[in-house]
Structure formats: structure tokens, C-alpha cells
Amino acid sequence: MTNKSLSANWQQQADRLIQQNNYSQAASLYEQAIETEPDVKSHYWHLGMLMVLQEQEAEAQTIWLMAMADGELEQIDQWTVELGQVLVAAAIHQTERENLAAAWALRRHLQEISPDDLNNRLNLVSLAIALENLTPNDLQETDIISLLKTSSDQLLEVPLLLHLLNQILTAFAPHPIALEFAEACLKWVSGDVMGLMTVMLPASIRIAHALRQPKFAAELLALYCRVDDQNIEILGHLSGFYQDADLYDLGIQTAQRRGGLPSSLLEQIFSSHLLLRGLMTPGGYWQEGLIAIQQHRQLLTALLETVPTIDIPPIEITRLLTSSFFLPYFKDDPKLNRSLQNQVAAWSQTALHQRASKQIVRYQSRSTPLIPSNSVRPLKIGYLSHCMARHSVGWLARWLIKHHDRSRFQLHGYFINDRKHDSLYQWYVNQMDHACRIGVEVPDSEDLAERIYQDDIDILIDLDSITLDLSSDILALKPAPIQVTWLGWDATGIPGVDYFIADPYVLPDNAQDYYTETIWRLPQTYIAVDGFEVEVPSLRRDHLDISNDAVIFLSAQKGYKRHADTAHLQMRIIKNVPNSYFLIKGSAEQDSIQQFFIEIALSEGVAPDRLRFLPETLTEGVHRADLAIADVVLDTYPYNGATTTLETLWMGVPLITRVGEQFAARNSYTMLKNVGIEEGIAWTDEEYVEWGVRLGTDAALRQQIHWKLRRSRQTSPLWNAAQFTREMEEAYQQMWIHCKQ
Structure with missing residues (x-):
């Protein structure tokens, strides 16, 4: 057998042992190989690598130094390259097997012999984050940010860099170093703006909403705009984040910039909505708001003259459902406002149903409840909202949840925007018989509607109305046989919603003339609470x-x-x-x-x-x-x-x-x-x-x-929430009976 075939045989045997995590026996093989072929340097590289895997790192260093001791400078350079290749291959193998600590150790040795290898540095940082062994200060000390800024002659692995960017944004945002790292990445990823958007947009949404750091999210997307300032999707979120961070002038300017880009009518409507939001929220742009609402009405009216088609992007349909939000803030004209809102909602639902036709057919097949109206099984009531937390709706709806008769009603909570650090949110989660907590990074209304459908919810109660596009989208899909809007705003106008909860006073007697939902009037009040927590005042005359x-x-x-x-x-x-x-x-x-x-x-x-x-x-x-x-x-x-x-x-x-x-x-x-x-x-x-x-x-x-x-x-x-709850529960029972008839 030739030396070459002998080495290959040893390599194959060692690889099998490594697959079995039998590093010591594999090392013994290479020790035998060195005795037989002392001049074959690769045996030393592999033996040292196996020492690292056995946490005998000093021994590994000794083996490698001994092998290089008799070499000339050019030979040492070549051997260093060969050793690096062995370590890289072993690190990749250990990473694939999720032996991250071993992979990190191998790459740390690689950094010692190839300190200028930027890709290896990126891998080291990535592994350290995955192992939860890296803090923001540690990241600063790695010098990786300055290297990214100053290096220019390396073939950097862009997918690796984007993966690491995502890790850093997830682990460290809103620490300033996450922004520093993102900025350092820009010159390397400018040729892959789609990859950059895939990382930055979901991260910014999570940071703005789940972490409640809209200013940081805006700064992150502003960095993205340095490499792609014509991205209509990015500009939409950026405008919203600026507004949420009270940077209204920037929010207004960004909405105007978005509206000036060539776009579909639906995107123009969303840009107009963002502009209205930016003008109205600060409270001082009244005259500009009057002009903007008139233009907005014209855009909505123009839309109603078109026919929904199957090729409309889902996100554009979803956003349309909230586009009439500001109408009642300008004028008390419910016939005019609701007519426009109802038509827009119906248009949106038609477009949505065309895209999700198979899903809709299944839902419509369960248009009536699955069990008899006289069944003793508790009714499954689903509460859908992003507001079941420290929010106006959260403070009010809690009393209904608290006083519910659990022998007659099984409560399912569908929580949009997971607020782990919100005490009232946690209270709501704990009150539910079944809680579904939904993030907002990449929301999918069809998946969420399917969850509600699979849970066999009898009556779905919407607490958001058109204040959130995602919940509106779910209502339009109609995953529950009975759907009701209560508390969060006025009625949605979505045809898939059956009832709107009111009382003898909150709507005039003729209101049913301009509501598509059936108005269900409770006997006294549409809301009641047992009271409010009061702390020490901060104001003095x-x-x-x-x-x-x-x-x-x-x-x-x-x-x-x-x-x-x-x-x-x-x-x-x-x-x-x-x-x-x-x-x-x-x-x-x-x-x-x-x-x-x-x-x-x-x-x-x-x-x-x-x-x-x-x-x-x-x-x-x-x-x-x-x-x-x-x-x-x-x-x-x-x-x-x-x-x-x-x-x-x-x-x-x-x-x-x-x-x-x-x-x-x-x-x-x-x-x-x-x-x-x-x-x-x-x-x-x-x-x-x-x-x-x-x-x-x-x-x-x-x-x-x-x-x-x-x-x-x-x-x-x-102030009698218990009595109010009995009246709401009676309404649920009557809706149930009516649905069976």
C-alpha cells in the first residue's frame, strides 16, 4: 500500500470515529500515522484538532509547533494554510452537528494562526452569541466593527454577515452597539439589499412593538435607506416608527416621500393614511390634516370604482382595512363616514377571499355551530386583540374576563404582540383557559385564522376593530361562525363581522340604517368596570x-x-x-x-x-x-x-x-x-x-x-361589572341560539 493510500485509509477510519464522537480513538489512529509517516504534516494538523475536541488545547498547540519547528518560512506559511483548512472543515462539521462549543474552540485556534481572517472572526462572534457567551462590551472588544469598517480586500461571506447581523439585533438591540454593527455591515451587503431587508425589517418591527423602542427601530431602518432609499415597504414602516417615537416631522416627511414614489392605488392610500397619522397624532397640524383627509377620501372613492383582482399583494389588502380610521375625527357624519368605511371593508374582504378561496370554503362550511344550541358544553369564546395589556382596552375589558362564568364559557385568548414584561398582559394570559401568544415580526393572518378555526371557537370577540390591520384581516376571513366587535373602536364594517355591541345611548335609534353589522344593544351600558387603581398625585396648584x-x-x-x-x-x-x-x-x-x-x-x-x-x-x-x-x-x-x-x-x-x-x-x-x-x-x-x-x-x-x-x-x-358580564353572557347565548335557527 502506498503512503498516499495509507493516509487516505487512516483518514477514513478517523472520520468514522469522529462521527461517533470517539475522539480519543481517532487521535490514537493519528498517533500511529505519525509513527509510520512522520513527514506527513497533515497527520499533525488532524491530531492537534482532535486534541482541541478533547479540550486538550495546550497539547494541540505543542503538536502543531513541533510539526512546524523544522520548516522554512515559505513552508510554514503553506503549513499554516493547510492547518487552517483542517480547522475550518472541523469547525463546520461541529457546527452542523450543533456542537457549538467545540466549533468555537476550533475557530479560536484558527484566529490565532490567521488573525486577519474576517470570515472566521464573524463565525467566532456568531458562535459566542449562540452560546450566550458574549455581551455588548465583549463584542466591542473583539474589534470586529472596526475591522468591517476598515477592511476592503477580503472575500467576505455576505450570508454569514447577514446571519450575524440578525443574531446581534436579536441579542443586543436596543443597545447602541447593535446599530454600530449594522452600520459597519452596509458596505459589504449593498449588493444584497433583499437579504438586508429580510434581516432588518422583521428585526425593526420586533424592536418597535415587542420591545417598545420605535426610535431605535427607526434608526435601524434609516441605515437601510442608505443603500436603498426607494423601498416603499421600508419607508412605510420607517414613517410609522418615527411617529411612534414622537419624531413627527421626520414621520411626515417620510410618508410624503413614500407617497411620491410610483406605486399602486392601494399603496397610495396607505401612504396617505401614514401622512394623516403623522399630521393628526401630534395634535397641531389641523389645517394640513383637513387637506390630507380630503385627498384621502378621494383616493378611497377612486378605489371603490375598481374591481378587486386575485393578484393584489396580501399586505396591501390588509392595510386597506384600517384606512378609514381617521374619518370620524374630522366630522360627525356617521352616514357619510360609515358608508365609505363599509364599502372599503367590503372591497377588502372580497379581495382577501379571492386570495384565500380554499380556506374560505372550509370556513363557510362551518357557518353554523357544530353542536346543538341546547348542549351543556361551555361555549368557546375567543378574545382577539393586541390591547389585552396596559392599554385603555386592557384596563376596561379585564372586568368582563374576571367575572365570566367559567362553568358556561371557555375562554380562549388570541394575543397579538407578545408583551412578556407587561403585568396586565400576563394577568390576561393567566385568566384564559387557552392562550395563543402571537408575535408581530412576520404576522400571517391566514395562519392565525386557521388556528382559531382549528380551536373550534364558537364566538370570536374582536377588541380592536380597525385599529389593527392584522385582526381586521382575521375577521374578514371569518374563522368563527359568530364574530362580534366590542369596545376597541366603532364597528369595522367588515361583512364577516355579525354583531356590534352597543347600548340604548351610544348609538341613535336609526343607526342600523348605516351599519352592516347587526347592532346588539345591551339593556343598560356597553361597558362597565368595578373601578380603577389610583396612586399618589403628581400635580399641585x-x-x-x-x-x-x-x-x-x-x-x-x-x-x-x-x-x-x-x-x-x-x-x-x-x-x-x-x-x-x-x-x-x-x-x-x-x-x-x-x-x-x-x-x-x-x-x-x-x-x-x-x-x-x-x-x-x-x-x-x-x-x-x-x-x-x-x-x-x-x-x-x-x-x-x-x-x-x-x-x-x-x-x-x-x-x-x-x-x-x-x-x-x-x-x-x-x-x-x-x-x-x-x-x-x-x-x-x-x-x-x-x-x-x-x-x-x-x-x-x-x-x-x-x-x-x-x-x-x-x-x-x-360601576357594576358583574351585572354587565351577565348581560354580555346572555347576549352571547342569544347570538348562539339565533345562529342555529
């Missing part, structure tokens, strides 16, 4: 430079509820109540909201020094405690408060609301009715101002309302 005998009016709402016409009415109240001040609070951009109110105050003859702009409080409990500083709360119109109204009434503070026709303009009205208060209910603009002046100047009347509200805690439907 002396800190606000307001005297004890002054009258304080307060409005605490999000920026997009700030309608200019209502702000004018509020200023007229302040003007006509001597020694009064107006406290303005809510999530908005401080500069724009201050300019908005100050301009209106001046136009109404109110000195700006009678206005106070309050920052957001750290917790909901502190916010509720701070409400007590107000003598009167002024509600918004045409979009009232909801949770804020309940909190105001719970704290015993008089409230003035302007009642309209749409659901959003009647929330405070139904809550006042259900707590036994008539004072402060205004049916016209004039009455709104009259009530403001009357309550502002009549301290005795304010005190009378305060005591009524305090006593109502023991008597009113609004």
Missing part, C-alpha cells in the same frame, strides 16, 4: 402657579382628538369664567400642540398665560390621581373620550360633553347616563359653552355633581 380659589378646566386626550372647532368652544368657556385656567394634557408633540392652542386662544381673546400644558404621567394610576386637580373636565368632539371619561367620573370630577350622532361622539353621553348625571350633556355647541360657564361659575353645582358621582359607585350600572 402651587407648582402650576394657580391659586387655590381659581377654577381649573382640564382636557386630557390624544393629539388626534383635538378638533379646532371644539378648541374654540373651550377657549370661549375659559374667557367667560373669571379666574379660570385650562390644563391641556395628552400624548402629542408639545411644540405643535402648544402653538395650536395658543393661536386659538389669542383668536378668542384668551391670554396664553391661562393655559398650562402638562407632560404625560409615568403611570395610569398617577394620571387618575391627577384628575382630581380639575374642577371640570372638557370633553373632545366629534371624538369623545372613553377610558378618560370613565376615569374622570370615577374620580368624581364633573364633565361636559358635546353629543353627536356617531359612536365616537356619544361615548361620554352613555357613560353619564349610566352614572345618573344629566348635568354637562350638551346637544349643541352653544349648550357646550353654556354648561362650561355654568359649571365654572357655580361651585355648589360642581360639589353636588361630585357627591352624586361618589354615591354612584354603589348604585350605577357603569
